[in-house]
Amino acid sequence: xxxxxxxxxxxxxxxxxxxxxxxxxxxxxxxxxxxxxxxxxxxxxxxxxxxxxxxxxxxxxxxxxxxxxxxxxxxxxxxxxxxxxxxxxxxxxxxxxxxxxxxxxxxxxxxxxxxxxxxxxxxxxxxxxxxxxxxxxxxxxxxxxxxxxxxxxxxxxxxxxxxxxxxxxxxxxxxxxxxxxxxxxxxxxxxxxxxxxxxxxxxxxxxxxxxxxxxxxxxxxxxxxxxxxxxxxxxxxxxxxxxxxxxxxxxxxxxxxxxxxxxxxxxxxxxxxxxxxxxxxxxxxxxxxxxxxxxxxxxxxxxxxxxxxxxxxxxxxxxxxxxxxxxxxxxxxxxxxxxxxxxxxxxxxxxxxxxxxxxxxxxxxxxxxxxxxxxxxx
Numbered sequence: 001x002x003x004x005x006x007x008x009x010x011x012x013x014x015x016x017x018x019x020x021x022x023x024x025x026x027x028x029x030x031x032x033x034x035x036x037x038x039x040x041x042x043x044x045x046x047x048x049x050x051x052x053x054x055x056x057x058x059x060x061x062x063x064x065x066x067x068x069x070x071x072x073x074x075x076x077x078x079x080x081x082x083x084x085x086x087x088x089x090x091x092x093x094x095x096x097x098x099x100x101x102x103x104x105x106x107x108x109x110x111x112x113x114x115x116x117x118x119x120x121x122x123x124x125x126x127x128x129x130x131x132x133x134x135x136x137x138x139x140x141x142x143x144x145x146x147x148x149x150x151x152x153x154x155x156x157x158x159x160x161x162x163x164x165x166x167x168x169x170x171x172x173x174x175x176x177x178x179x180x181x182x183x184x185x186x187x188x189x190x191x192x193x194x195x196x197x198x199x200x201x202x203x204x205x206x207x208x209x210x211x212x213x214x215x216x217x218x219x220x221x222x223x224x225x226x227x228x229x230x231x232x233x234x235x236x237x238x239x240x241x242x243x244x245x246x247x248x249x250x251x252x253x254x255x256x257x258x259x260x261x262x263x264x265x266x267x268x269x270x271x272x273x274x275x276x277x278x279x280x281x282x283x284x285x286x287x288x289x290x291x292x293x294x295x296x297x298x299x300x301x302x303x304x305x306x307x308x309x310x311x312x313x314x315x316x317x318x319x320x321x322x323x324x325x326x327x328x329x330x331x332x333x334x335x336x337x338x339x340x341x342x343x344x345x346x347x348x349x350x351x352x353x354x355x356x357x358x359x360x361x362x363x364x365x366x367x368x369x370x371x372x373x374x375x376x377x378x
Contacts (some may be wrong), residue, residue: 067145231317
């Protein structure tokens with residue numbers, strides 16, 4: 001028999017989300033209401049004790065609720081969710097493990113997939129192409145919630161009947177993607193969703209046009225922001241999906257409706273961007289720490305040199321053909337070392353042809369040194 005959890009929801013019914021919340025709660029899950037993917041009210045109490053049906057009715061009576069989420073970990077019976085932020089990574093795993101991909105409950109999200117299971121111990125891991133959420137400090141948005149851009153979360157592999165336990169997540173879903181090399185996944189405890197995905201969602205919402213005549217300017221702002229987050233070497237298929245998300249949100253306020261014209265104008269804007277968005281350094285640090293170390297870093301044994309190499313590679317990707325700025329004091333703050341030690345590390349990278357200096361910064365000029373990334377090429 002088909003349960004309410006696999007039916008196409010009628011969200012015009014004010015009680016539809018509550019019905020889903022009560023259905024999920026019968027599985028022993030701790031359910032909370034969300035608004036644009038963020039908790040609609042306090043949710044910390046439900047990290048230890050799940051809301052009962054009466055509490056859920058009160059929580060979902062709020063007028064601003066547009067979705068629901070489940071808190072992972074022990075409070076939901078050991079629930080664990082592998083979040084693939086990158087579509088290609090999910091399909092690479094699914095192709096390598098077709099039986100697991102066919103049987104494990106799976107949700108299609110706006111830009112990726114959530115694969116559901118259980119784990120005995122609580123943990124949270126940033127795996128570079130997504131996360132493993134299996135602790136009570138994190139949550140996952142559930143179908144039939146609506147993504148801020150407009151897409152509905154939906155089950156592509158349904159949940160088993162209530163009372164049937166979920167399978168334990170296989171090892172291939174609890175470690176770094178087998179198609180990548182990553183020294184060690186970062187274990188993080190924070191009450192936030194995955195930063196890169198959240199940052200892109202926030203950027204899209206920030207640069208949506210509010211009326212006719214803004215489309216080209218907002219596309220330029222989108223391109224500039226994405227270069228700051230993803231770098232100029234971003235995957236073109238991922239860029240197209242992001243622009244499609246933006247286009248769906250922009251349609252009510254733009255006169256040019258065909259997506260192909262928007263995509264062509266975005267490409268033009270992408271080529272016109274000379275300087276990435278202002279928060280590029282922070283984005284580069286996050287990207288360098290989350291991604292596998294570049295090949296050029298393999299010659300180094302120590303973490304500071306490897307991390308500095310990765311940071312330079314990400315900054316270079318953001319700035320494209322232009323030299324990227326990085327001073328000793330900035331590098332020291334990122335690496336947690338002294339400026340003199342950072343100077344030695346930058347000199348080492350320069351000698352090894354990892355980077356080459358394009359401009360020497362001085363106190364008089366008030367500018368940081370600027371570099372090109374060579375990656376160890378002769």
